[in-house]
Amino acid sequence: MFDIRKDFNCCKTVSCKNFGVENSEDYVYQSKRLGYLSIECKACGSNPPWINNQLIENILKEKLDFHFARKITHCRHCYSHFFFNEKNRSQLHGFTVAGTQRLKCKNCQHVYSETKHKNVEAITQVLQTIIDKLDINSAIRKTGLSARLYYFYLEKLSLLLTNFSRLKEQEEINRDSLSLQTEGKVVHLNHKRGFYTLLTAEADSGYILLQTTNLTKVELLEQDIYNSTENTVIKDAFANNIESEIKNHYQQTLHRKHFEKLLIGELKAINHCNLIYPNKLVYVHFSLLRGFIKKAQHYSHYIELESSIRAAALMSAHPEIKAGKADIFYYLPFLNNQEIIKNRKVGWWSDRWHSFDKGAYSLLTDNKQNQYPFKMTDTEQLNRYYDYLDTHLNKSLNSFNTITNLSEIHRVLFNFCYAQDDKSTAMQFGVANHIYDEMSLLSEAMTYKEYTGE
Ligand SMILES: [Zn+2]
Ligand SMILES: [Zn+2]
Known part of the structure; x- marks a missing residue:
């Protein structure tokens, strides 16, 4: 499947x-x-x-179920995950005693009913505490819910918004050619806690398609639990020209024990979960991205200059690279770039670099008749979301469920409610025609349906 x-x-x-x-x-x-x-x-x-393949597979399963599971609509037998399964057809099949529409799956004959959302009031209250950026304890107090119920409705909210956004994305993603953009970031929380997150946007619009974190509940061997104090994140050198800047980035990579040894400094444990090493998460993240690219005739992927991301991007897209259907580019933003470099070999790998007005790029794949040249107009899109997340995510968070649910909720709120030059990324991407306020987004998410019958 x-x-x-x-x-x-x-x-x-x-x-x-x-x-x-x-x-x-x-x-x-x-x-x-x-x-x-x-x-x-x-x-x-x-x-x-x-690479411990089994570890990747276990984490992948956990992340797939969180980011893509179909828990609200459709036949779950035939269509368990967005993007990864074909949509099932269904027909109307009467009503339940409570008056809810029932549907029958044409594929497996399974009868299921449309989800009715109860306690809208509680879900709305939880959303309001997120808008107000309250810490969890104040949020629980403000809503008057018990802690258990607060977490319950937080998860419901996350599920609703994810479901809504995936339905919308699904309508839009069937493009002949698709461009993606990926970077990794460290999010710091109070008391030296924090996590590593990989962000992928549709490159033309900046719409955030996937945000995974290195938090996991999967049982891990001691050696697989992140516990380093070392920091090998490649830092900007602020060199006076673009070529020196690229060289410096490669040099920092060469100083690592091995090129893909991406370490993110000391991070204290978060309750009820472990952190995995960032260079393992990248394989999970890029495997999940296959859901989006599956139907594209061609896709371009722009990635930050980071060896571990390069390895995972190349592996995930291997069949498409072989077929000449995928191009992977490194890019390096460089403010006020004045210099022009063309096909310049830089670094230990002799990658060939070209400048553009916002920095430089290098094609990592070997596509001779490249009909889809590097075309990136905005290198700051992922930074914008990262800054948003950094200011909106409450710093006192300390559990797997709250961090993962809130990250997902913020991904959707950012896409649909946050405006840059009078437009949201959802509008740029083509899945919305106006900027939503958070409450109207929620009410649309609760009633939004796709056409499933004939
Ligand atoms: Zn079915
Ligand atoms: Zn070889």
């Missing part, structure tokens, strides 16, 4: 004959030649770090 890669231990050098190939004779599995566990490709001499 899910067209998602399972084995990430293979060569990741695009120009190598083993690129993306599973079980090549040229591989040395679990090699320690360079002092860390890796898979060695003898054909190109590369040693990408060893």
Whole structure:
């Protein structure tokens, strides 16, 4: 059902004959030649770090169920996840005793009823506490709900908004060509808590399609739990020209124990969950993005200059890259770029860089007849959402459920309610024709239906 890669231990050098190939004779599995566990490709001499495939699969399942599960509408037997399953057809099938519309799935004959949302008042109150940026304790007090009920309605709210946004996105995503943009960020909370988050937007509009975090409830081995105090996040060097800036970024990568060793400094544990290493989350995140690109004839992916993101982006899009249907670009924003560089080899990997007015980019895939050149007009879109999240997410949060639900709620609120130059990203993306206020978004989300019959 899910067209998602399972084995990430293979060569990741695009120009190598083993690129993306599973079980090549040229591989040395679990090699320690360079002092860390890796898979060695003898054909190109590369040693990408060893990936625990089972770990990725377990986390993927958890994130898939949270970000894409169909919990409100449709036949759950045939259509468990947005984007990853074909939509089921249904026919009207009378009413329940309570007067709710029943539907019968044409595929499996399963009868189900439309969800009726009860206690609208409570859900509305919870939303108001989020708009007011209250900390959880004050929020619970303000609503007069018990803690248990507050969390219950918070989850309902998150589910409702996610469902609404996924329905809308689904209508819009069937494009022939699609451009995505991805960056990773660290979100800091009080008491040295925090998490790593990967953000992906549709690149033309800045509409945030997916925001995953490295928080997990999946049981982990000690070695897989993030516990580093080291910080290897690539920092801007503020060099005087774009080429030095690119070089500096590569140099910082070379100082790592291995290129994909992305560490995010000391982060204290959050209740009821663990943090995984960012370079594991990237494989999960990019696997989930396959849901969006599945139907595109061509897609471009713009990613930040970060080796671990590069590896995951290349692996996830491997079939499309091979078929010449996907182009992956690095980009590096550079304020007031004055210089022009063209096809300049920079860094240990000899990536070829080109300048544009907002920085520079490099095509990582090897597409000779590239009909879809680099076309990025706004490099600040993900920063804008990150800044929004940083100011709207209450810093005293300390549990898996609140952080993940609130992150998802904010993704939707940002897309539909937040205006930049009189337009929301949802309007730019084509899923809204006006800027919503939060309450009208909620009431539309509660009643929004897609046409499911014939
Ligand atoms: Zn190779
Ligand atoms: Zn069904």
